[in-house]
Amino acid sequence: xxxxxxxxxxxxxxxxxxxxxxxxxxxxxxxxxxxxxxxxxxxxxxxxxxxxxxxxxxxxxxxxxxxxxxxxxxxxxxxxxxxxxxxxxxxxxxxxxxxxxxxxxxxxxxxxxxxxxxxxxxxxxxxxxxxxxxxxxxxxxxxxxxxxxxxxxxxxxxxxxxxxxxxxxxxxxxxxxxxxxxxxxxxxxxxxxxxxxxxxxxxxxxxxxxxxxxxxxxxxxxxxxxxxxxxxxxxxxxxxxxxxxxxxxxxxxxxxxxxxxxxxxxxxxxxxxxxxxxxxxxxxxxxxxxxxxxxxxxxxxxxxxxxxxxxxxxxxxxxxxxxxxxxxxxxxxxxxxxxxxxxxxxxxxxxxxxxxxxxxxxxxxxxxxxxxxxxxxxxxxxxxxxxxxxxxxxxxxxxxxxxxxxxxxxxxxxxxxxxxxxxxxxxxxxxxxxxxxxxxxxxxxxxxxxxxxxxxxxxxxxxxxxxxxxxxxxxxxxxxxxxxxxxxxxxxxxxxxxxxxxxxxxxx
Amino acid sequence: xxxxxxxxxxxxxxxxxxxxxxxxxxxxxxxxxxxxxxxxxxxxxxxxxxxxxxxxxxxxxxxxxxxxxxxxxxxxxxxxxxxxxxxxxxxxxxxx
Numbered sequence: 001x002x003x004x005x006x007x008x009x010x011x012x013x014x015x016x017x018x019x020x021x022x023x024x025x026x027x028x029x030x031x032x033x034x035x036x037x038x039x040x041x042x043x044x045x046x047x048x049x050x051x052x053x054x055x056x057x058x059x060x061x062x063x064x065x066x067x068x069x070x071x072x073x074x075x076x077x078x079x080x081x082x083x084x085x086x087x088x089x090x091x092x093x094x095x096x097x098x099x100x101x102x103x104x105x106x107x108x109x110x111x112x113x114x115x116x117x118x119x120x121x122x123x124x125x126x127x128x129x130x131x132x133x134x135x136x137x138x139x140x141x142x143x144x145x146x147x148x149x150x151x152x153x154x155x156x157x158x159x160x161x162x163x164x165x166x167x168x169x170x171x172x173x174x175x176x177x178x179x180x181x182x183x184x185x186x187x188x189x190x191x192x193x194x195x196x197x198x199x200x201x202x203x204x205x206x207x208x209x210x211x212x213x214x215x216x217x218x219x220x221x222x223x224x225x226x227x228x229x230x231x232x233x234x235x236x237x238x239x240x241x242x243x244x245x246x247x248x249x250x251x252x253x254x255x256x257x258x259x260x261x262x263x264x265x266x267x268x269x270x271x272x273x274x275x276x277x278x279x280x281x282x283x284x285x286x287x288x289x290x291x292x293x294x295x296x297x298x299x300x301x302x303x304x305x306x307x308x309x310x311x312x313x314x315x316x317x318x319x320x321x322x323x324x325x326x327x328x329x330x331x332x333x334x335x336x337x338x339x340x341x342x343x344x345x346x347x348x349x350x351x352x353x354x355x356x357x358x359x360x361x362x363x364x365x366x367x368x369x370x371x372x373x374x375x376x377x378x379x380x381x382x383x384x385x386x387x388x389x390x391x392x393x394x395x396x397x398x399x400x401x402x403x404x405x406x407x408x409x410x411x412x413x414x415x416x417x418x419x420x421x422x423x424x425x426x427x428x429x430x431x432x433x434x435x436x437x438x439x440x441x442x443x444x445x446x447x448x449x450x451x452x453x454x455x456x457x458x459x460x461x462x463x464x465x466x467x468x469x470x471x472x473x474x475x476x477x478x479x480x481x482x483x484x485x486x487x488x489x490x491x492x493x494x495x496x497x498x499x500x501x502x503x504x505x506x507x508x
Numbered sequence: 509x510x511x512x513x514x515x516x517x518x519x520x521x522x523x524x525x526x527x528x529x530x531x532x533x534x535x536x537x538x539x540x541x542x543x544x545x546x547x548x549x550x551x552x553x554x555x556x557x558x559x560x561x562x563x564x565x566x567x568x569x570x571x572x573x574x575x576x577x578x579x580x581x582x583x584x585x586x587x588x589x590x591x592x593x594x595x596x597x598x599x600x601x602x603x604x
């Protein structure tokens with residue numbers, strides 16, 4: 001790495017590779033460069049295959065300052081030898097970064113500092129992710145409703161309230177409450193800003209906006225108080241049946257996400273802990289052994305004259321070495337068993353997780369439909385207040401319940417993309433290795449880099465930011481059928497591209 | 509001057525077969541590419557200095573459509589001509 005080669009090194013390598021004398025190699029190289037200079041001096045360009053083009057360019061005269069005398073001088077126009085690398089050279093040099101593509105930046109995308117994600121942050125991100133998921137479900141819903149800042153304030157408060165609820169369940173209150181208070185202040189501040197500028201809100205606060213959309217519909221009449229009364233409103237919200245249901249749905253989801261994440265983390269921590277302990281033990285044993293060795297050496301020296309004694313000592317030594325070797329073998333065995341157990345457990349847990357995730361998303365969607373259905377029904381109730389409607393209401397609810405209780409496969413049947421049985425091993429669980437990126441993984445498993453978005457989608461609960469992965473991360477590579485991934489299908493590619501752009505604008 | 513012309517000229521000067529020249533030239537290029545890929549730099553006394561530069565990502569703007577692009581980071585080859593070459597080129601008169 002970063003060696004600096006000169007002509008002599010080149011001569012050496014060339015003579016070795018081509019099996020020619022160093023003299024010949026040197027003659028060749030010198031002649032080559034002399035010829036290049038000669039050709040270039042005739043103002044011609046010279047092209048070398050797979051290497052590049054040497055060419056003269058004119059540098060126009062410009063003014064400068066003499067460094068020593070500080071006088072103004074003029075650098076006359078002159079020629080300069082330039083080198084343009086050939087595609088082959090360019091690509092092979094740029095190979096580590098080859099998978100990057102230039103990306104169109106949307107308006108209003110500002111470059112934030114790299115996200116520093118600590119544990120308290122992650123919870124919020126999770127909630128955010130859920131909301132984004134919800135947004136995707138309601139893609140068809142109109143987005144450009146005039147947003148009432150007051151409603152916004154309330155809904156953002158309610159979202160905070162939700163997150164508070166979920167966090168208290170988890171029992172990790174302190175950090176999150178601080179966090180919440182911060183967001184509360186922020187949201188209040190934002191409200192003031194929003195009065196002036198609703199447009200920015202569209203891009204900056206998608207979660208709050210969409211919350212506002214679906215909650216405003218039936219909450220708007222209730223919300224007449226000022227922001228200072230928002231706490232009361234929060235209680236109202238919790239009284240509200242439908243909202244509570246929704247709350248619970250979201251809570252469940254975020255809780256599950258967080259739990260699974262925590263589980264993963266715990267597993268990982270345990271593993272690390274065990275390894276560390278073992279290493280420490282090993283080191284200790286090694287130290288002990290070393291000390292013993294030294295003692296033995298000393299004793300050997302002191303009793304060198306006595307042959308019988310020294311014989312005994314060496315015998316003793318070999319015995320001890322045998323014991324140590326035995327210990328080493330034992331340790332190694334234990335390690336092996338541990339690794340096996342862990343890999344087995346992970347394999348078992350992977351599909352389970354996958355399944356729960358699916359059911360979660362289904363529940364989420366159903367929950368939403370549920371809400372909507374009930375909402376319309378209750379509206380009908382209010383308007384007509386006919387007892388028959390109550391029956392209808394009940395029947396609707398029971399229907400919904402049935403749907404919820406059915407396994408996720410039914411839902412997929414509804415959608416029309418039945419899971420074909422995969423010939424590959426997908427979905428599978430992998431652990432991120434050094435140097436791997438979502439794009440590279442996508443190319444490896446799906447044959448196109450653009451499909452990384454689906455790996456991200458699948459692992460949203462683990463990946464807070466697709467730009468910030470860590471080595472050893474547990475990722476699920478979803479099956480192709482789940483997202484309709486087909487590297488040869490332009491439609492599928494286009495969809496992925498679209499999603500990719502959305503993600504880019506979200507994370508940059 | 510194209511690659512083929514270069515090979516013929518070299519074979520004339522070195523008095524070896526063009527096929528051999530082509531072979532050796534290819535190997536030379538290979539050595540260059542390999543070393544530059546490993547981010548080694550190559551200095552040819554009197555001719556110039558081949559180096560590898562890492563360039564960080566930047567935002568580029570399409571001047572016509574005013575669209576902004578995030579251009580990814582890249583590693584590229586840089587070449588700086590040596591003093592001998594510079595002296596030779598100084599003597600050239602500029603004609604447009």
